[in-house]
Amino acid sequence: MNASAAVAPDPLIRVCGLSKSFGANRALDRVDLQIYPAEVVALLGANGAGKSTLVKILAGSQSHDAGELLVDGQLQRFNSPLAAREVGIVAVHQHVNDAIAPGLSVAENLLLDELCQPGAGFWLGRKRVLQRASVIAAGLGLDLPLEQPIEHLGQAERQLVVLARAFALQPRLLILDEPTAALSDTEAQRLFALVDTLRERGVAIVYISHRLSDLQRLADRAVVLRDGRLAGEFAADQLTEAVYAMLGEAPDTRPFEPRAGGREVLSLRAAKVTANSAEFDLNLHEGQVVALTGLLGAGKSEIAEVLFGLRRPAAGTLHVEGVAGLFNSPEHAVKAGVFYAAEDRASHSLIPGFSLRKTLTLPFLQRFTRYGFINTRLEAQAVEDAVTALGVKTAGIELPMETLSGGNQQKVVLGRWLLGNGRVLMLDEPFQGVDVRARREIGHMLRNSCEGRATLVICTDVDEALEIADRILVVRDFAVVADYARAGLNRATLVAQLVGSDAPSPSPCSSPLNRTATPGSSARG
């Protein structure tokens, strides 16, 4: 089973019997692992399998309870990320916004590590900052508005800023946790090319991703964690087996029967999202799952925001169940039965300190209210039922959401909209940052509940769209440009449409695999 692609005789990192517990929960249980220079190790595992814990121990943001961690044969025990960085271990964590300093400019964010050095100069010359920052940005081939506040950048560009920072530290081991989650294909290709360069220079890379295509493109071997234990090591050509090992069961490849739409529930006519964008129509039908796909920055979320009353379009009329009128606010949209689960769970859905119960019932508290007061018994019953129906794993409904794993959090913030009797349910990137199993369960949940309402799923990932939708709409430059029925649609057609026939020629780092590169596609979030 041990098919290590060892290039160097001495491992850079050697981990023996590493264990870590949180209370009664064993997050890591006697894990052994070697990482060699100049290799890309894919780290696979379902949510809660221990990936994040392992990464945090390697990167110094947590310390282990038992076991040994050797770097270059030297016993190490990091008490801070800085200590790990000193021996050349740098991690880019999943949550981009944790690594961003709001209020500072893009340039200052790029330079954050340098500015934190004890030896850094006292004065901050604007010119020097810009010059150093443009060097760092150039390392990733980025063209960013350096003097703008970082808040002006979208998720994808923030991710690129964080990655550029990590590359600039010249790590010996670089840990990337879901680096492509917010990136478009083009940007992902750019990242892959960089990873290739680093590998050639002898840097070891631990790569965590739920996207099999990323791993197929990059990984030299795969290490699988399950329930905190090492579930096996696999060579690059055994990735499918690795996924089996991660899931502990065969993946469900049963294709679904695409459904024809019922009655028209929502129609948007002659809509222009911005003053300069093209006019388009959009309609949604009962009982049908429609995917809205397109490259990053194509304007998918913006269209959903128009439907949900978050954004005023330049033109267009909206009918929901025959009633005309655009919504002025989410409040009105929700009252009319139009629901929207926004993209970024932490900033758009979760409320710090709120329990599972409070998070789940937030949009529909009215249902449990008598004379202005909440009927807690009614509420608890509904929450218990929803937790069972959604398959949320939790030790209790009064626990804060923070104690749930990412996949379970996602089930709650998506599934809570099923509590209302919705006419239209819109989900923005519902599969972001969840593992394959949770993704499948969420897909089932969506398809099984879609009777009686129209469902719109926004996903950048073409395969996700193909996996879930009865009908696929393609968005380019803030307008719906194509409308396909799922039946008879093949991937290549869809991808070609996504890119647009008038797109420039593919970038030099085009991949042999299924990703398609499109330089110059607008990436403004």
Add this chain to the structure above:
Amino acid sequence: MADLISSLPGSAPKPKRVLDALIRYGLLLVLAAVVVFFSIAEPAFLRVNNLFIILQSVSIVALLALGVTLTMAVGGLDLSIGAVAAMSLMIASYVMVVLGWGAVPAVLISLAGGALVGLFNGWLIVKMRVPDILATLGSMFLVIGVQLIPTGGRSIAVGMTLPNGEETEGVFSAAFLALGRGRLWDTVPVPVLVTAVAALAVWLFLERARIGRLFYAIGGNEQAAHLAGAPVHRYKLLAYVLSSLLASVGGLLLAARLGRGDVSSGNGLVLDALGAALIGFAVLGAKKPNAFGTLIGALLVATLLNGLTMLNAPYYAQDFVKGLVLVLALIFTFGVGQRVR
């Protein structure tokens, strides 16, 4: 960021459980200890009469603190409450003494004035997007200034001479003075009663009412509450109006107790109220603004001050004691609390 790995609450080891209990009940234990200590050191402390003196002394600050609690729940802060209380005191005095009207118009006009300031605060914060602390700091100065204009900066007393040389003829009506000096069944002072009712109402509102839940949602993550369909702007406005109204009531009670429109009263109220609400974070490990905690916070400070006064502690020690309690409570809430989680 919270750990993605779910750590299930199992049977925690014993020292941890003790610490947990300390965090939950620490402040209540301190209050109990303070009461026990003072009743041993000075037996007169525990007399019913003295206990009501404590309650009476705390009632006005507690009312203002309940208002701050509401604005803190929506993630804001209202610094103008002290000024609003003072304004309400001046309005009531002016209406009765200078205009010679009765108690009812005095109360109604004061409350309307308070609500108006609340609306102004809400408008600044919601529509003009001024950060809450700055907005209410601005309106605090504005209100402090405005209330001095009608009397030319002088306090209002019965029989005073107005800037134009006329002598006032109105008086504080007996009904109005009863608000501050009356006692129910000859024991419970009216201000204590008013505060108790207000505390119960705020507690019910925040803990049990739908809008209260949404207040906390807005305070925790405004964006998420907005996307869940909550009318964020309307509820923030409501919080500031309620806060100002409670402050107005506080000012009225103060006016009724003093029996004159004293320009300098009400100034110290805002810091005491803020302190009480912040101490409240630590009660029962709530870590958030809450009505019960606010009440306990106000009580704890008042009890300490009363007991120390009885033991002849110098008056200038008062602020030091308040500060000490507040800092300890904040350590309980943020420092120790974080480590246990």
